[in-house]
Amino acid sequence: MRFMFLIHTDAEAAPSPELMVAMHDLAQQEVAAGRMIADGGLFPPQMGAGLRVKSGKVVVVDGPYAETKEVIGGFAIFELPDMAAAEASARQFLDLHVRHLPGWEGLCEIRPIAGSQVESLRAEA
Secondary structure, three states: OOEEEEEEEOOOOOOHHHHHHHHHHHHHHHOOOOOOEEEEEOOOOOHOEEOOOEOOEEEEEOOOOOOOOOOEEEEEEEEOOOOOHHHHHHHHHHHHHHHHHOOOOEEEEEEOOOHHHHHHHHOOO
């Protein structure tokens, strides 16, 4: 079963060099074990764009967006047996933050991923 982890954090938070090393080491371990499929940090929302459907038209919404204190700072996609394993993995990741970034607060949202149309289409090709 695939899970996406979304890391919600303070808009101003930045990982320390020690945390970056610890996250890299954990990612290497998870990739080697065949559990982590993809991951990445996200640039600040001001560097992105949004497209919204409004009044039947698609319009580009430039940042900055509505004032927010929390943003999605990163993501990871895992292949894990069940939600209990996903929670254990997320706890391990958040424990790195507790150890290497005292005072950090955030949330790891775990979302099961529904079947992929892209994978189905690739299999048909």
